[in-house]
Amino acid sequence: MAATGMMAAIAWYAQEKSVTIAEFNxxxxxxxxxxxxxxxxxxYGLDTGKLYNRMLGRGKSGLSKLVFAFGAVFVFFMxxxxxxxxxxxxxxxxxxxxxxxASALVALIVLLPNTxxxxxxxxxxxxxxxxxxxxxxxxxxxxxxxxxxxxxxxxGGALG
Numbered sequence: 001m002a003a004t005g006m007m008a009a010i011a012w013y014a015q016e017k018s019v020t021i022a023e024f025n026x027x028x029x030x031x032x033x034x035x036x037x038x039x040x041x042x043x044y045g046l047d048t049g050k051l052y053n054r055m056l057g058r059g060k061s062g063l064s065k066l067v068f069a070f071g072a073v074f075v076f077f078m079x080x081x082x083x084x085x086x087x088x089x090x091x092x093x094x095x096x097x098x099x100x101x102a103s104a105l106v107a108l109i110v111l112l113p114n115t116x117x118x119x120x121x122x123x124x125x126x127x128x129x130x131x132x133x134x135x136x137x138x139x140x141x142x143x144x145x146x147x148x149x150x151x152x153x154x155x156g157g158a159l160g
Contacts, residue, residue: 017097047116
């Protein structure tokens with residue numbers, strides 16, 4: 001039921017912001033391959049219960065695990081938004097609607113049950129990469145912790 005609500009929210013947002021398929025293709029194809037692999041690993045951990053059991057311990061209530069899943073997926077959504085936008089920002093209005101839709105789709109697939117043992121995220125990424133002619137192909141994200149540290153030390157801050 002929650003997944004259906006999230007799907008409806010993503011579809012509504014995409015409609016309201018007039019996100020085209022071409023914009024979505026570009027946004028999803030620009031996710032680095034390592035990000036897709038990380039999402040698949042996270043999805044596997046959620047679906048097999050290993051991540052829940054490690055974080056919450058065995059014997060916890062189903063509600064606790066559900067709250068943890070939504071919280072973890074929200075953090076994952078924000079991480080993917082950051083990876084796609086290329087900047088750390090607390091202002092989601094500065095991020096393109098297509099980026100938010102692509103990030104939300106990844107978070108939704110991670111949250112959906114019984115997707116952790118399939119490669120939906122990877123197959124979609126391969127399809128989007130083919131459709132865009134490899135124009136956005138990235139293996140590793142262009143995030144440099146050294147550059148962020150230098151910018152912070154020089155007073156530029158790491159949040160912009």
